[in-house]
Amino acid sequence: MVTEKEIWGYLEEVFDPEIPVLTVVDLGVVREVIVKDDTCKVVITPTYSGCPAMKRMEDDIKEKLEEKGVKGAEVELVLSPAWTTDWLTENGREKLKEYGIAPPEDEGDKSVLFAKPFVVPCPQCNSKNTKLISQFGSTSCKAHYQCQDCLEPFDYFKCLR
Amino acid sequence: MNSLFEYTLRLGDDSLMIGHRLSEWCGHGPILEEDIAMTNIALDFVGQATSLLELAGKFEGKGRSGDDLAFLRFDRDYKNVLLVEQPNVDFGVTMMRQFLFDAYRKPLFERLQYASNKEIAAIAEKSLKETKYHLRHSSEWVIRLGDGTEESHTRIQEALDNLWRYTGELFYSDDVDKELIAAGEIPSMDGLEKEWRQTVNEVLAEATLKIPESDWQFDGGRKGMHSEHLGYILTELQYMQRAYPGLEW
Known part of the structure; x- marks a missing residue:
């Protein structure tokens, strides 16, 4: 019989299709693993309502466990x-x-309109002299920044609370 | 009347229509970043619509899926407010429409996340996090355009003058919501309009824009009586399912 721990181990081999360095476990979308007899149920939660990667993750998890x-x-x-x-x-x-993607920072309360901007350090050179280009980036979960020192544009995995 | 079905349908149709309107900007944004922003936001709304219409179908209990509800109803069966079906016109009009709507959605979801109906609460809790991003984005543009050049100011003031007549309907209330509030399924909506008005006042003041004096307001959307624009949206939205019934990919 398969154990819960083994399932979690297998899930470490399922990657986010849009950010392929992260596993579904790293991303925190796996909420629960329930083992019953010879099979199991994996409970996941979407990052964003319309995230197109969710269906893919669901299929990938099933495929990996099958394998x-x-x-x-x-x-x-x-x-x-x-x-x-x-x-x-x-x-x-x-x-x-x-x-090369800056991890989420504590952004404070987003509903406060004219709040002081928070700092996202550049993932390449660690400079704090960076600029927000757009709140919305290549996927739902990212914003677009540029480093003013090394001049590299970079993705920022934006804070969602 | 099945109030849970009707109420969820209204929320779902609002998300579906404004999501569709935003998606029309795909490939036409004034700058690349805004093209991406509007399509990202559209995706959030279509995602919300999927959850809400699926749930509506479940409440209805006649076996209709979210897709059935999105693609296979006639115009009179859509219950979105008129504001969200108004055309994009230009970037300023789109941002003003979005701002007026986001400013309503945030306090609405803040209330609904505590609904005793757990399924509605879950969707509200999820959507609220996204709505905060949307509101910030649309507020910033309203301010930038209002307090921008003479041209941008004139045009976004005109957008406000035209769209203001559709905002009263956001607070439309009838037996559907009253029954759910009385039954304890959803929380009271007291103070919702006041909170909306506060956000609107604050942002429009910063944007140097003037709220129109006339308080004459349209309604009808919640009863299925729409502006002429909805028919055109449905023609586009439903084309594939009407031409090739049951098509999947």
């Missing part, structure tokens, strides 16, 4: 509690940075 000999695994999508970037693992944050 590991876990037959008929189910994937359930739950919305609550809503995903937050606080669930990114420490390991995930490190991997993001190495990959």
Whole structure:
């Protein structure tokens, strides 16, 4: 019989299709693994309502478990509690940075309109002299920044709370 | 009347229509960053619409899926407010429409996240996080355009003058929501309009824009009586399912 720990281990081999350095575990979208008899249920939560990668992650999880000999695994999508970037693992944050994506910072309350801007350090040169180009980037979960020192444009994995 | 179905349908149709309108900007944004921003936001709304219409179908209990509801209804069966179906016209009009709507959606979801109906609460909790980003984005543009050049100021003031007549309907209330509030399914909406008005006042003041004096307002959307624009949206939105029923990819 397969154990919960083994399933979590297998999930470490399933990657986010849009940010392929992160596993679904790093990303914090796996909420729960429930083992019953010879099969299991994996509970996941979407990052953003319209994230097109969710369906793909669901299929990839099923495929990976099948490949590991876990037959008929189910994937359930739950919305609550809503995903937050606080669930990114420490390991995930490190991997993001190495990959050239700045990990989420504490942005304060987004509903406060004229708040002081927070600083996103450049993932390439660590300079704090960076500029927001756009709140919205190449995927739902990223914003677009540029470093004013090394001049590199970079993605920022924006804070969602 | 099935109030849970009707209420969820209204929320879902609002998201679907404004999401569709924003998606029309894909490839036509004034600058690349805004093209990407508007399509990202469109994606959030279409995602919300998917969750809400799926749930509406479940509440209805007649086996209709979210897709059935999105693609296979007639115009009178759509229950979105008139504001969200108004055309894009130009970037300023689109941002003003978005701002007036986002400023309503944020306090609405803040209330609905505590609904005792757990399924509605879950969607609201999820959507609220995205809505905060949307509101910040649209507010910033309203301010930039209003307090910008003479041309941008004139045009976005005109957008406000035209769209203001559609904002009263955001607070439309009838037996559907009253019944759900009375039954304890959703929380009271007291103070919703006041909160909306506060955000609107604050941002428009910063943008040096003037709120129109006339308080005459349109309504009808919640009852399925739409402006002529909805038909054109549906023609585009439903084309594939009407021409090739059941098509999937």
